[in-house]
Amino acid sequence: xSVVYIEDDDKLARLTAKYLESHGVRVTLAxxxxxxxxxxxxQKPDVVLLDLMLPQMDGLEVCRQLRARVDTPILMVTARGxxxxxxxxxxxxxxxxxxxxxxxxxxxxxxxxxxxxxxxNAGPPQGLVRAGALEIDPASRRASLRGADxxxxxxxxxxxxxxxxxxxxxxxxxxxxxxxxxxxxEAFDRSIDVHVxxxxxxxxxxxxSPRFLKTVRGIGYLLATDGI
Numbered sequence: 207x208s209v210v211y212i213e214d215d216d217k218l219a220r221l222t223a224k225y226l227e228s229h230g231v232r233v234t235l236a237x238x239x240x241x242x243x244x245x246x247x248x249q250k251p252d253v254v255l256l257d258l259m260l261p262q263m264d265g266l267e268v269c270r271q272l273r274a275r276v277d278t279p280i281l282m283v284t285a286r287g288x289x290x291x292x293x294x295x296x297x298x299x300x301x302x303x304x305x306x307x308x309x310x311x312x313x314x315x316x317x318x319x320x321x322x323x324x325x326x327n328a329g330p331p332q333g334l335v336r337a338g339a340l341e342i343d344p345a346s347r348r349a350s351l352r353g354a355d356x357x358x359x360x361x362x363x364x365x366x367x368x369x370x371x372x373x374x375x376x377x378x379x380x381x382x383x384x385x386x387x388x389x390x391x392e393a394f395d396r397s398i399d400v401h402v403x404x405x406x407x408x409x410x411x412x413x414x415s416p417r418f419l420k421t422v423r424g425i426g427y428l429l430a431t432d433g434i
Contacts (some may be wrong), residue, residue, distance in 0.1 A: 207321050208232040208251040212242030212268060213283070214260055218306075222255075225310045231317065239263035246272055252321040254280045255313075258295060266298040273299030279320035279360040283308070296400040301361035323347075324360050337370040338431035340409075356408045361386065365401050369419070369429040378426040402427055 209226065213219040214237045223233040234249060236242035239260050246254055254272060258265040269280055282295035282303045292303045301320060304313055324347070335342040339352045347363055349356045358366065368385045369377065377385075379398045402419055405411075411418045420430050 207253075207318070208234070208249065209253050209255055209317060210234045210236060210242060210245045210249060210251045211255040212236045212239065212260065212265070213255070213257045214238075215257070222310065222313070226314060226317070229314055231314070239265075239268045243268060243271055246276060246278065250276070251278060252324060253317050254278050255283060255317070256280055256300070257283045258291060259285055266294055269295065269298040269300050273359065277324075277357070277359055279324050281313075281316060281320060292397060293400055296397055299359065301359055320360060323364055335367060335370045337373040337429060340366075340370060340431075342367050342370055351409060358405075358408065361401055362405055362408070365398075366405055366429075369427065373429045373431050376422045376425050376428045382426065398427070 207230065209231055211219055211223060211233055213222075213235070216237065219235050219237070223235055226233050234245050234251070236245050239262055242254075242256070245251075256265050256268060256272075260268065265282060269282065272278070272280060279302070280300045282292075282298075282300035284291040284295060284303055284305050292305075295303050302316060304316060333344075335344070340349070341351075342349045342363075344367065347360075349358050349363055349366055356366075364386045365382065368382060382398050402421075403413065406413050406416055406419050409418050417432070418430060420428050422428060
């Protein structure tokens with residue numbers, strides 16, 4: 207398993223890399239944003255670990271540039287862990303976030319989880335999931351609508367799969383986080399909202415009056431197959 211870690215704090219980067227490497231993760235460090243982008247495009251790692259605060263170009267812009275070119279899971283590192291920072295990271299295309307100071311064990315667990323999902327090894331083999339004209343293939347991790355590939359990120363794919371498997375059923379935000387990431391302990395309302403907003407755009411759903419991904423006020427979301 208390989209990781210590109212884009213971080214300008216040399217001490218933190220090296221200590222983190224040492225811990226990850228002691229657990230079998232190959233780590234490439236990059237202190238400069240452009241160096242990090244080049245490393246990701248060249249090496250195609252399993253996961254990108256990206257600091258939010260970087261010199262010359264902030265982590266959000268790095269995330270946007272990477273997301274436009276690769277679907278590699280991006281784990282954003284935020285300095286304060288405030289909701290605004292987490293939302294910005296998710297809106298920029300990140301799949302997940304972790305706040306400094308972070309637990310090395312938790313970081314390793316999240317990296318492994320995202321790598322497994324990206325490889326399609328997060329659970330037992332599954333068949334195609336269909337909901338109307340929506341087709342989801344867990345083996346290839348591809349989702350298409352009327353035959354057109356949706357180009358989803360790792361988190362978006364898992365979120366849509368969970369909703370499609372339970373089409374017509376209302377799921378709370380906490381349930382969605384638990385089903386997608388495996389723990390709802392750190393769920394916060396806006397995290398799922400941001401990913402649902404991205405999915406709506408890719409499904410061609412009207413955010414003001416969605417037909418497919420519907421909001422159930424005060425509860426959560428459901429995928430309605432009528433009209434898909």
